[in-house]
Amino acid sequence: MLRFFRDLYFTNHFYIGIIGVVLVFVLGGFIPFLFPIGIAVFFLFMGWLCIEVYFLFAQGGKILGERISPDKLSNGDENELFIQLHNLYRLPAHLSIIDEIPHQFQRRDIQWESDIAPGEEQTLLYKLRPTKRGEYDFGAVNIFCSILLRLVQRRFRYDNGKILPVYPSFLQMQKYELAAFSNFLEERGIKKQRRIGNTFEFEQIKEYVQGDDPRTINWKATARRNTLMVNQYQEEKSQPVYAIIDKGRLMKMPFDGLSLLDYAINASLVILNIALKKDDKAGLITFSNKMSTALMAEKKSGQLFKIQEALYNQLTRYKETNFELLSLFVNRRIKRRSLLLLFTNFESLHSLERQLPYFRSLARRHVIVVIFFKNTAIKDLLRKDPESIEERNKRFTKKRSRKYRGNIYTNGSRKILIRERTDGPKIESKQGLHHPHNT
Numbered sequence: 001m002l003r004f005f006r007d008l009y010f011t012n013h014f015y016i017g018i019i020g021v022v023l024v025f026v027l028g029g030f031i032p033f034l035f036p037i038g039i040a041v042f043f044l045f046m047g048w049l050c051i052e053v054y055f056l057f058a059q060g061g062k063i064l065g066e067r068i069s070p071d072k073l074s075n076g077d078e079n080e081l082f083i084q085l086h087n088l089y090r091l092p093a094h095l096s097i098i099d100e101i102p103h104q105f106q107r108r109d110i111q112w113e114s115d116i117a118p119g120e121e122q123t124l125l126y127k128l129r130p131t132k133r134g135e136y137d138f139g140a141v142n143i144f145c146s147i148l149l150r151l152v153q154r155r156f157r158y159d160n161g162k163i164l165p166v167y168p169s170f171l172q173m174q175k176y177e178l179a180a181f182s183n184f185l186e187e188r189g190i191k192k193q194r195r196i197g198n199t200f201e202f203e204q205i206k207e208y209v210q211g212d213d214p215r216t217i218n219w220k221a222t223a224r225r226n227t228l229m230v231n232q233y234q235e236e237k238s239q240p241v242y243a244i245i246d247k248g249r250l251m252k253m254p255f256d257g258l259s260l261l262d263y264a265i266n267a268s269l270v271i272l273n274i275a276l277k278k279d280d281k282a283g284l285i286t287f288s289n290k291m292s293t294a295l296m297a298e299k300k301s302g303q304l305f306k307i308q309e310a311l312y313n314q315l316t317r318y319k320e321t322n323f324e325l326l327s328l329f330v331n332r333r334i335k336r337r338s339l340l341l342l343f344t345n346f347e348s349l350h351s352l353e354r355q356l357p358y359f360r361s362l363a364r365r366h367v368i369v370v371i372f373f374k375n376t377a378i379k380d381l382l383r384k385d386p387e388s389i390e391e392r393n394k395r396f397t398k399k400r401s402r403k404y405r406g407n408i409y410t411n412g413s414r415k416i417l418i419r420e421r422t423d424g425p426k427i428e429s430k431q432g433l434h435h436p437h438n439t
Helices: 002-007 012-028 034-057 170-181 219-225 260-277 303-312 323-333 349-354 356-363 376-383 389-401
Strands: 008-010 063-068 079-087 093-099 111-116 121-128 134-138 141-146 152-158 162-167 196-207 229-234 240-246 281-287 291-298 339-343 367-373 408-411 414-417 419-421
Touching (some): 002 152, 034 141, 063 093, 063 152, 079 093, 170 260, 219 229, 240 260, 240 291, 260 281, 260 303, 281 303, 281 323, 291 303, 291 323, 323 356, 349 356, 356 367
Parallel strands (some): 240 281, 339 367, 367 419
Antiparallel strands (some): 008 152, 063 079, 079 121, 093 111, 141 152, 196 229, 281 291
């Protein structure tokens, strides 16, 4: 009996009907012939109410519901979730569905109204976009069912409570992986050319054609085939690629719901996954005022899983970044020449110049690419026409503070173009660095 009253809800239609009956009784006090009509309407209303309650709670009649969700969610992406419904009543029903989503989303609009026929099955689709990594606790699926005149509702509560982890953007990883191995570039007129390498990684022996390097002639194969044969080498693989992520104070800055650290994590996962698919070695280093994660570059089958788990647990440390410590650590632990993708951010030109000696130290032994972020809000503000002198002065000040963006730093014959990026793993750069004023 307690469960019966707990699952019984009166609708707005019920209260409107009660108000109508009361108005008939009130008018009956002034117009006598309306009073017996009010009594008849009251008993008719209560009788219909009892009929709806009976059919709603009759044995065997119910609405089945279930939430279908993935095992994990992708951070910063639209994740699809489904709610499956099945009407076991013999009457058509009107449903109000409310899903208890995690509080991190701060949404109150996950609610649907639906009409469902007897025996019909329906699937509802909705999307959620998490902006923080971690565990998200989903609650129950609540279904409120009403029939006929919809005077009352019966609640069906399916406790599909589930904790889903939010990982770095594996959807973007899959998207760029597909792009890296598909022919969509050829469809845009970009031809994929096979590059012949001059390293010691042997590929095959082929017949000599004009333009081949005479130093690669294989004299033994030439003697056997009685025609000139040359050794062909392929571009050397298994190159170490490291994503180095700054977890300092500046990487906590938000942009479009995500922090700069999360953008760096998502881009790192995309790049390292493609590196592994291309038979290179992938590694991960995170740091702030001290070293945090150091996953050395490998290309084993479980390396991508280790990278995902390491990125999942990264949190911003509200400390100043120690690039000197990073330089010492990399030069001591990474012996082989590697590609270093450094994700960081700077507040001013002065803060960038203070770190140049450590970047030069890294560039002596490795190929370093520094990736930092562009504040598009300031860019949009600079493009907007000023409405006052104060706003013009404010814009001029900000424009001067951002003047250093896009400088080219050189170190002898090597160069690096430090580009500001807002998202994605696209990198336009060359090697080394040295401030132009020092050349």
